[in-house]
Amino acid sequence: MTVAVQLREVSVILGKQRVLCETSLQVEHAEWLGLIGPNGAGKTTLLRAVNGLVPFSGSILVEGREVASSKRRELAQRVALLPQATRTPPELTVAEYVLLGRTPHIGYLATEGRTDRSAAEQALEQLALRPFAARPLWSLSGGELQRAVLARALAQEARILLLDEPTSALDLGRQQQVLELVDDLRRDSGLTVISAMHDLSLAGQYVDRLLLLDRGRVVAEGSANDVLSEASIAAFYGAKVRVIRENGGVLVLPQRVEYRCAR
């Protein structure tokens, strides 16, 4: 196995806040790494750093090359990022939107050529959006829109996919569909995936490895079985949960806390 992404003592300071503290990690080629942790733990910042969107200290290597000294365009050919809240211009057609993913492969002032159109077409096929090509984005349902966003990332033909809360706006069924899709794509095309996730049970079911972040530090790392425990979730999320382990899977169930007045 080869290393897709490697972080060595990466720190990010935003304003006066240290958002990521000397984080080191390594993601193998075709691995799916899940980032978990409470709000503000640094999950999004870590993804943005890997994509060169925030200044950082330390070193981030993407397929062996330093992110800090990479050109934006070259980095975009290797890494695709789907931010949490994506802006989908409502009047663009699905085809036009997916073609935007070809930007790193098109000359600065050029327009799409035949290879770009066929790459976009293939991405649409893979996500079963081919019949939607001419539809404006506003006419899509939430699940279809999320697939269009994924199709744009696929059209980018980057081997590393960074997903920030890819399912947060979707219902349970759509969440499963999208994650299954990502898993299929990963197996078919050998993509490396790093995703920030809120739903711990879902995260545990799909990813190869979990990384628990808290206040910018890695506090636990390993399989879902190792990382997800009642004690760690209570400590870092401040949540009372039951963790059920069955058939090799891990389920995290929130429990109602009864507050009493201390008198």
Add this chain to the structure above:
Amino acid sequence: MAEAAPQETPEVRARGIPAGWTLAALTFLLGSLLLGLGIGPVRIGPGPIAEAVVAHLPLVHVRSHLSPVEDAIVWQLRAPRVVLAMLVGSMLAVAGSAYQGVFRNPLADPYLLGVAAGAGLGATVAISYTSARPGELLPLSAFAGATVGVGAAYVLGRSVGGARTTGTLILAGVTVAAFMTAAQTFVQQQRTQNLREVYSWLLGGFGTASWHEVWLAAPYVAASSAVIVAHRRVLDVLSVGDDEAASLGLNVARVRLFLVVAATVGTAAAVAVSGLIGFVGIIVPHTIRLVVSTSYRAVVPLSLLAGGGFLVLTDVLARTLLSPSELPIGVVTAFLGAPFFAVVLRTTRTVGL
């Protein structure tokens, strides 16, 4: 969504400009140019005018049937006026579409970052403190004022919030514009004898247009429009947001600087030769969005064609509505533009800074 998926699989490509619309916009432009040449206090029929225009083109040998006086009216009075209105209209419309794309704000116009206030200050200073004939120093001074204004707004915006946040840049523009307007008012009050001249410049117009102004503005308008038209796909990429555009490989801050510089230089040149004509940069691109497509691949090139035609027609209105006196063209565009602005505001779901 009840809409069924269409039977045949649609093509995977960007829409670009529907062919019919290019033709329509071209016809509109040519039609308004001919109308602008034909309408005036001296009646000259469309046939002889077309002949006279062809006769003046290089490498064509057609004899004009106009008398020397009529020929002078068409070629020295009306033609420069019409051509200048076309250049200014095209420039303002294209610059408006560029600003709307760069700032992802449908109500952005070419004057957003202080072009107008800067040019106003420059022109007022030139009128008040120099005795040169207005045709010479005024455009240069207005141009300089406009570019200094936007430059100051850009530097201020960058130093405060970085070029990453468009909101800071817009607020910096507001700040600089307020300051320059104050300076302009001060100069104006110092030299009240020039009030009338300053005022008529501020309202804009093509009443004194000559070929001199046309040649002054044309290179800037051509270069600036070429840069913006070349960026039409990049403007579509910017529509997904700064971060995502960056993750698609664009250097967003640099692209924004390119486009702001191009739009500013062109707008400054347009303002320098015509005064402050508002709303063109809003009316034209938005009409195209409403009737053709919201993709910048259509909006930018069609704004170039339709903007020219629009301002030529507006100028015809300005000089005929209260004939024989002329309305300032800025008043006409504002009368048309303000209600239009309201419509855009109502139909736009969210307007962020």
